[in-house]
Amino acid sequence: MRSGSRELLDEIAARPEVDRVTANHDLRAVDFDSRPDRRGEAREVEPNLLFVGAPAAWALGATGTGIVVAVNDTGLDEDHPAIASHYRGCLDPPSCTVKDHDHSWWDATGTSPLDPSDANGHGTFCTGVAVGDDGGDNQIGMAPGATTIHCKVLTDGGATTDAAVFECFQWNLAPWDLAGGNPDPALAPDLVTLPWGYGGGGHAQFRDAIQALEAAGIVVVAGAGGDGPGCGTLRSPGDYREVLTVGAADRGVPYPGTIASFSSRGPSDLDPSPPYDVPDVLAPGTDIRSSLPGGAYQIWSGTAAATAHVSGLVALMWSACPALRGDVGLTGELIAQSATPLVGQPGSGCGGDYVDGPNNDWGHGTIQAENAVRLALLSCGAVFADDFETGNTSAWSTAIP
Amino acid sequence: MRGAARTLVFTVASILCAGGATVDVGPLFAGVGATVEPLVLQQLGAAGRADFFVRFAARGDLEPAAALGSKEARARFVLGELRRTAEDS
Numbered sequence: 001m002r003s004g005s006r007e008l009l010d011e012i013a014a015r016p017e018v019d020r021v022t023a024n025h026d027l028r029a030v031d032f033d034s035r036p037d038r039r040g041e042a043r044e045v046e047p048n049l050l051f052v053g054a055p056a057a058w059a060l061g062a063t064g065t066g067i068v069v070a071v072n073d074t075g076l077d078e079d080h081p082a083i084a085s086h087y088r089g090c091l092d093p094p095s096c097t098v099k100d101h102d103h104s105w106w107d108a109t110g111t112s113p114l115d116p117s118d119a120n121g122h123g124t125f126c127t128g129v130a131v132g133d134d135g136g137d138n139q140i141g142m143a144p145g146a147t148t149i150h151c152k153v154l155t156d157g158g159a160t161t162d163a164a165v166f167e168c169f170q171w172n173l174a175p176w177d178l179a180g181g182n183p184d185p186a187l188a189p190d191l192v193t194l195p196w197g198y199g200g201g202g203h204a205q206f207r208d209a210i211q212a213l214e215a216a217g218i219v220v221v222a223g224a225g226g227d228g229p230g231c232g233t234l235r236s237p238g239d240y241r242e243v244l245t246v247g248a249a250d251r252g253v254p255y256p257g258t259i260a261s262f263s264s265r266g267p268s269d270l271d272p273s274p275p276y277d278v279p280d281v282l283a284p285g286t287d288i289r290s291s292l293p294g295g296a297y298q299i300w301s302g303t304a305a306a307t308a309h310v311s312g313l314v315a316l317m318w319s320a321c322p323a324l325r326g327d328v329g330l331t332g333e334l335i336a337q338s339a340t341p342l343v344g345q346p347g348s349g350c351g352g353d354y355v356d357g358p359n360n361d362w363g364h365g366t367i368q369a370e371n372a373v374r375l376a377l378l379s380c381g382a383v384f385a386d387d388f389e390t391g392n393t394s395a396w397s398t399a400i401p
Numbered sequence: 402m403r404g405a406a407r408t409l410v411f412t413v414a415s416i417l418c419a420g421g422a423t424v425d426v427g428p429l430f431a432g433v434g435a436t437v438e439p440l441v442l443q444q445l446g447a448a449g450r451a452d453f454f455v456r457f458a459a460r461g462d463l464e465p466a467a468a469l470g471s472k473e474a475r476a477r478f479v480l481g482e483l484r485r486t487a488e489d490s
Contacts, residue, residue, distance in 0.1 A: 003450045012455055013435040017490045019458040023440040023451070162454065174480050185476035205454070212483060215463035216476040326472045 022205055024162045027198050045139045048284035051251050052309065054142050056370035057316050060377065064143025064315035066322070069130055070189035071311075072168045073123030073196065075107070075152040077293035078116040080124060082132035082140055088147045089116070094135060102177035103187045107152040108164035114178055119156040121292045125300060126195045128291030129308035131315070138297065140290045142312020142369070145319060149175060149189055154196060162205060169209040173216060190318060190325060191219040193311040194243070195304030197235025199227065204270050210242050217326025219244060221311045223303040224279040225264035231350035231360065232267060234278060238303075239268035244314075244332050245278050248285020248306040249366045256340040256366035260285050263303055265350040266360030277351070277358035280332065281339045282366045283309035310335070313369055320373045321380035330379065336364040338371035461486035 001008070013021055045055055068088065078087045078099070085093035089104035105116045118124045127148055132141035151168035154160050172192050174183035192213060210220050224247040225235030238245045248260035259282060266278040285306035289299050313335065318325040324334075341357045342365055352359025374384065435456075444451035461482040466475040 001455060002452050004445075004453055005450055006445045009437065009441065009445065009451075009453065013437050015435070017457055017459065018435040019456045020436040020438070021441055022438045022454045022456065023444060024453060025440075163452065166454075173476060183480075185480050186473045188472070188476040190472070208456075212461075212463060212479055215466045216479040217466070217472045218476070326475060 025203070026159065026161055028159045044137055046289050048251065048288050049139065049142060051255055051284055052367050053370035057373040060320060060370070060373050062316040062320035062373045064131065064146030064312065065319045067143065067146045067315040067318050068189040069143070069146050069148045069311050069315055070151065070172050070192045071123055071127050071130065071148055072151045072153045072192060072194055073126055074120035074154045074156060074158065075112065075118035075123045076116040076127055076150045077118050077124045080291045080293065080295055081134040082128055082138050082291045083124065086131045086146065086148050088149050103175040103184060104149040105178070106168070106171045106175070108167040109152050109155045111152060111156060116150060118293050120154070120158060122154070122158065122195070122304065123150065123152070124293050125290045126193065126304050126308040129288060129305050130193060130312040132291050142309050143315035146312070146315040165206060166209060169206065169213060172213055172218065188216065188218060191221060191311055191314050193308060194220065194222040194237060195307045197223055197225045197238045199225070199235055201234045201236050201239040201268065202270060203236035206237050207240055207242060210237060210240060214242060214328045217328060219314050219328050219331060221246060221307055221314065223307040226262045226302050228263045228265050229261050229348045231265050231348055233264040234266055234268055235264060238264065239270055239278060241271050241276050244310060244335070245280050246303060246307045246310045247279035247282045247362065248303045249282040250286045251284055256342055258345060259342065259347050259362045265348055267351055277360050277363060279363040280336060281310065281363045282306065310367060313367055313372055316369060316373050317376035321376040323380050324376050334375040334379065335367060335372055338368050338375050339365035340368055341365040457487065457490040459486050459490045
């Protein structure tokens with residue numbers, strides 16, 4: 001209800017079919033640590049992708065082809081060389097001289113209703129981590145075969161409201177055209193990326209909407225937040241049971257790394273029965289090189305970057321096993337099962353199992369893309385020539401899907 | 402045209418609010434019927450008017466979507482069920 005009066009509120013609240021009335025909260029959702037690009041030239045496959053075994057997953061034939069990733073963020077520079085041909089609104093890749101933004105772009109902030117834009121950079125950066133690849137030396141994304149659509153939910157200053165968040169979730173379920181018409185569930189994405197969160201957690205107002213998306217077979221991936229290392233520092237909706245919550249791994253030591261000090265920790269008290277451990281997994285979240293508006297690249301750190309890795313991972317798995325597409329529950333289980341526990345790392349001691357996981361510091365561990373894709377292939381009935389099923393990891397590089 | 406688009410969007414907003422499990426947004430004031438978040442009352446007290454969300458008690462049954470074969474069929478079912486629930490509320 002826009003600009004409602006007290007009298008109207010009283011009338012609505014007295015009606016038996018109404019459960020509750022909540023405010024349209026304001027939010028400053030984005031904060032991140034950034035610094036300039038470390039070099040003038042590109043470096044083939046970025047080390048964060050090597051860290052989680054992405055090239056080995058690509059070698060299994062899984063690049064994200066046919067999978068649509070929605071990024072609800074600050075927007076997009078759709079002309080960035082690493083992104084242009086991945087944006088669904090580009091009709092003639094790789095040149096992208098012909099575009100159609102209907103059903104592929106929506107601006108819930110009203111900043112740029114007709115064309116994608118991103119004066120902040122956060123959305124362009126996270127999109128790069130998920131799918132970015134310029135066809136040359138800048139291989140910055142997990143799922144270079146996937147395509148993207150975008151809902152601008154955050155202003156260029158990184159702020160939003162509940163209304164904008166709801167609006168983007170609706171658009172995710174049935175993307176409409178630039179005029180707000182012709183909502184079409186056939187054009188819904190396979191997954192939604194939320195690289196931001198409401199600080200302090202406990203904001204449960206989006207659970208209904210996210211449950212609806214997941215009932216439609218759409219995975220929702222959310223960042224844990226950058227308010228660690230204290231316990232109970234998750235942001236919303238990263239503290240929801242329903243979403244796939246991603247914390248940040250620090251690559252300062254060999255795989256699986258350590259949990260980044262800033263990465264928010266559980267537990268979540270939103271839904272205590274039964275209790276659940278969160279985050280679900282970690283992904284690289286420190287010193288990540290990705291795309292910025294204007295054809296630039298820069299290095300940022302944060303759980304937003306980690307979140308985009310997992311979005312790309314879902315795309316890899318579903319392109320490897322189309323039968324898994326839309327199975328939100330099993331996909332999450334396979335990602336957890338294929339992650340590597342950070343054995344011996346107690347984190348902040350926020351609770352849970354610190355041997356096998358999960359726990360409220362590093363969840364099930366750091367994602368491993370090759371293993372996740374192999375589990376996806378197995379769920380599709382693939383047979384491997386090596387001993388993958390029995391855990392003989394020395395032979396995992398030779399697969400026969 | 403733009404205004405019309407926004408109107409449509411917010412109609413659908415109510416639809417999405419109608420599905421799923423219990424929402425809890427901080428301490429809530431128990432009124433005669435629905436509970437009202439105190440922030441809404443504060444905003445009304447300060448400005449006389451406020452934006453707020455109305456959450457219906459009825460819930461759509463989204464579980465059958467899981468048995469549908471295609472992603473499009475699932476999304477179409479969920480959208481239809483949420484719309485039906487909102488219209489019936």
